Amino acid sequence: MPSYIGIIHKDTGSDYGVSFPDFPGCITVGSTLDEAGRMAQEALALHVTGMREDGEAIPAPMPLDEARAHEFAQDAAAFIVVALPDEAPKYVRISITVPEDALARIDSYSKAHGIPRSTFLVQAATRAMQAGA
Numbered sequence: 001m002p003s004y005i006g007i008i009h010k011d012t013g014s015d016y017g018v019s020f021p022d023f024p025g026c027i028t029v030g031s032t033l034d035e036a037g038r039m040a041q042e043a044l045a046l047h048v049t050g051m052r053e054d055g056e057a058i059p060a061p062m063p064l065d066e067a068r069a070h071e072f073a074q075d076a077a078a079f080i081v082v083a084l085p086d087e088a089p090k091y092v093r094i095s096i097t098v099p100e101d102a103l104a105r106i107d108s109y110s111k112a113h114g115i116p117r118s119t120f121l122v123q124a125a126t127r128a129m130q131a132g133a
Helices: 033-053 064-069 100-113 117-130
Strands: 003-010 016-019 027-030 078-083
Touching: 003 033, 003 064, 016 033, 027 033, 027 117, 033 078, 033 117, 064 078, 100 117
Parallel strands: none
Antiparallel strands: 003 016, 003 078, 016 027
C-alpha cells in the first residue's frame, strides 16, 4: 500500500486545505486538522479510483524532499502522509433532487474551496453524522 505526501495549507479565517503534489487537482478541505486528514484519505482514494477507471497510470510516491520543494508546498502549514488502501473504496453515481437555490449555494461553496460538489456533499453528511444529527 503506497503512501503519498499531502500538503496542508491554512490561511487566517479559512479551513485547512490539503493538496497532493503527486496528483494535481486532488484537493480537499476540513474545518479541523483531524477532519482535513480524514478528508484527505477520502479525496485521494476517490481520485485514484477515477484514474484507475480511466486507465491512467498511478504515479510512484514522490520523496518528502521533493514534495517539500514542490510549488504546492509554498507557505505549507504542515505535511501529512496518506496511505492508499489496498482496495479502493467503491464509489457509485447517484441522482438527487435539490432546490435550485441550494444547489447554487453548494456549487458556490465548492468552487470557492476548490473541491468537487460530491466531495462537499459527502463531507457535509459525514459532519452531520459525527455530530449525531
